[in-house]
Amino acid sequence: MGVVLEVADAERGDEVFVQGAPTRDDEAVDGLGLDTRIRASGEGGLERQLVIGLGGTTHVVGFTYARDHRFVGQHSHFESWNFRVYFAGQLLSTIGTWMQTLAQAWLVLELTNRSDRLGITVALQFAPLLFFGALGGVLADRIENRRLLIITSTLSGLLSLALGIVVASDRVTIWWIYGFALAYGFVMAVERPTMQAVIFQLVGRDRLASAIGINATILTTGRLLGPGIAGLIIARFGVAPCFFVNAASYLIVIAALLMLRTDQLVPRPQLQRAKGQLREGLRYVRAHPDVMRPLIVMVVVGLVAYNFQTTMPAIVRFEFHRQAGSVGAVQSISAIGSVFGGLFIAGITPHPRRTLALVSAGFGVCLLGFAMAPGFGWFLALSIPVGVASAAFTTVNATVLQRATDPAMQGRVMSLHQVAWQGTTPIGALFMGWLIEATSARVPFYLGGIAALMCAVAIIAQRSAARPTLVVG
Known part of the structure; x- marks a missing residue:
């Protein structure tokens, strides 16, 4: 126990x-x-x-x-059939998603040779999450999460299939890519908060911290394999097969969701349709400092630091003059670090203030080191600690937030988390794409490191939270 x-x-x-x-x-x-x-x-x-x-x-x-907060038996949720089946499906799907991510980014750079066009593509893909992600959270609280994920996975698979057909037929233009990125973004605005909320149903509140860490590790393993596979496929066959592989991976996700044993899911109150539910979620956040704190931190760090889909291909191509295989190598190597970071954090129940400040500072220091890499070899090596720090930061932030959130509010609050993390990408991607064109591909990493360090300082400066009561006998 x-x-x-x-x-x-x-x-x-x-x-x-x-x-x-x-x-x-x-x-x-x-x-x-x-x-x-x-x-x-x-x-x-x-x-x-x-x-x-x-x-x-x-x-x-x-x-x-x-x-401190470690506990015995932290990975006991692997005994759960639902946990194993769901995350096996997510692992395979994430491999396909990261293959498509690299293929799409490289296709934009090949068509335009401009990083600001890549920034626009990423911005369009994440804009719906920024503007409609909170409404997606309301749907996640209203509709049974498993059913909703089956719908979003079906739509995502069809979009990947259609984009692959357009690319394979040699009819693709930058406008086709813009359109598909925007359409995928609307699906993602519902899918992302639902994926966060369903973790609660798989393991419950007591094992939530460990499950989020293991979830991050499993998904990072997909990031470890996906870009490397994509780089090899692009070099040999071009970008089109990456989209077809991603489309096929959604069939596995749908199968896994259908195999879940619904009687073993932790019950979560279903929200009845009514007016003012989104405003109710915003009022809830404002009234709970332990919920608001990680959201604000994620807004700042997400806006400035988490623009890797724009900054990573740009620095590899324009600063180190490498090809798509090198982008895949960096993303895969950084994912190795993320696996270790996720496994380590999985055994910790974080303090809502101290632990969050620590991982924010660590992420900031690693990003500054990333920006100062003298050559591609150093950049590749430093991607490991960056991966560790990134996994630690995102896992702790999400864990602190979900543990502080009432089950009935999980969908709406986690949708705000996704807006803070990835919904800010449209603004960050556009700005970073322009900044790279105007200055250097290293500058975004400097700014991201400074932003994370400033968040750590701000958290530490806050008044200490009350210590939990411990009964000793």
């Missing part, structure tokens, strides 16, 4: 009692006394001891130690 709490105030050796659940489980097995104790180990840690009693004597035969 895992324990999630702060124990900084407990003395070494104190037995603790958490959330009304006793920490002793005594039982007799063939005359052998078994006693499991959870004790404060001092310095904010926990020890779980297995004590065996035999013949009037007791022996501590082993223990597990949990530092």
